[in-house]
Amino acid sequence: MANAAIKLTNLAKSYRRHDAVKHLNLEVRQGELFGFLGPNGAGKTTTIKMLTGLLEPTSGSAAINGIDIWENPLNAKEKLAYVPDQPNLYPKLTGWDYLEFVASVFRIPNDQFQSQANELLKIFSLSEQANDLIESYSHGMKQKIAICGALISDPDVLFMDEPTVGLDPKSARTLKNLLRKLCDNGMTVFLSTHILEIAEQMCDRVGIIFEGDIIALGTMDELKASDGTDQSLEDIFLELTGGEDQQAMISEISDNGDAK
Numbered sequence: 001m002a003n004a005a006i007k008l009t010n011l012a013k014s015y016r017r018h019d020a021v022k023h024l025n026l027e028v029r030q031g032e033l034f035g036f037l038g039p040n041g042a043g044k045t046t047t048i049k050m051l052t053g054l055l056e057p058t059s060g061s062a063a064i065n066g067i068d069i070w071e072n073p074l075n076a077k078e079k080l081a082y083v084p085d086q087p088n089l090y091p092k093l094t095g096w097d098y099l100e101f102v103a104s105v106f107r108i109p110n111d112q113f114q115s116q117a118n119e120l121l122k123i124f125s126l127s128e129q130a131n132d133l134i135e136s137y138s139h140g141m142k143q144k145i146a147i148c149g150a151l152i153s154d155p156d157v158l159f160m161d162e163p164t165v166g167l168d169p170k171s172a173r174t175l176k177n178l179l180r181k182l183c184d185n186g187m188t189v190f191l192s193t194h195i196l197e198i199a200e201q202m203c204d205r206v207g208i209i210f211e212g213d214i215i216a217l218g219t220m221d222e223l224k225a226s227d228g229t230d231q232s233l234e235d236i237f238l239e240l241t242g243g244e245d246q247q248a249m250i251s252e253i254s255d256n257g258d259a260k
């Protein structure tokens with residue numbers, strides 16, 4: 001792929017004897033909105049942490065815009081932003097102070113910071129709370145200020161772990177529309193989600209990880225074609241990750257229960 005914004009080469013992580021992520025090879029191109037799906041414990045967060053320089057791989061490599069995140073961390077980290085599922089914010093800062101702090105780390109000129117911060121706060125309906133302490137924010141507001149903080153540096157590549165969890169429907173829609181627009185303008189987004197509907201509606205391509213391996217990769221049309229049916233992503237996901245068997249067992253148990 002000519003313009004791989006994210007490249008994983010044999011990327012692996014073992015925790016003691018447990019192989020959490022097994023030799024992943026994947027390229028995500030510039031401007032792509034990529035959905036990373038998998039059941040609990042499949043290895044999504046472990047992979048994202050390795051890609052963002054937070055967790056050292058056991059073997060293999062990861063590159064952001066061609067820059068190896070572990071060999072050249074500062075240069076690679078200049079290009080990326082990460083919104084974890086549980087953002088660690090500074091409770092004694094106001095939302096505005098937090099954005100200003102992030103902007104100072106990325107050496108963003110003040111006039112650019114001011115206009116970008118105001119625009120992002122407006123998009124996420126946080127303008128009125130910008131001068132309140134983050135400790136007074138609700139969970140969803142914290143999630144939104146973390147997203148604003150990630151976008152303030154105008155990253156080339158944005159990683160998000162479960163970005164819509166905790167957001168109300170309006171904010172989730174705002175985020176979906178914004179991500180689509182940012183990708184159309186050249187940003188690359190790599191997001192993990194359990195919400196298959198989100199992946200189905202908004203992602204250009206999805207990868208399904210199961211027990212540390214990527215077991216399916218492609219556009220929705222490609223996944224459906226490889227399956228030979230016109231199933232929903234949920235059906236394909238459950239079929240591939242064994243959830244279908246569990247569903248059948250649950251039905252059987254409840255049927256037996258009903259019969260008694």
Ligand SMILES: Nc1ncnc2c1ncn2[C@@H]1O[C@H](COP(=O)(O)OP(=O)(O)OP(=O)(O)O)[C@@H](O)[C@H]1O
Nearest residue numbers: 015018020021038039040041042043044045046047
């Ligand atoms: N610090 C750790 N020490 C030991 N094992 C870990 C550690 N972190 C994760 N694991 C294990 O690695 C595997 C992958 O975990 P990971 O958190 O990457 O999964 P996930 O796909 O993000 O799951 P979820 O959807 O539940 O957040 C799991 O089996 C988990 O128990």
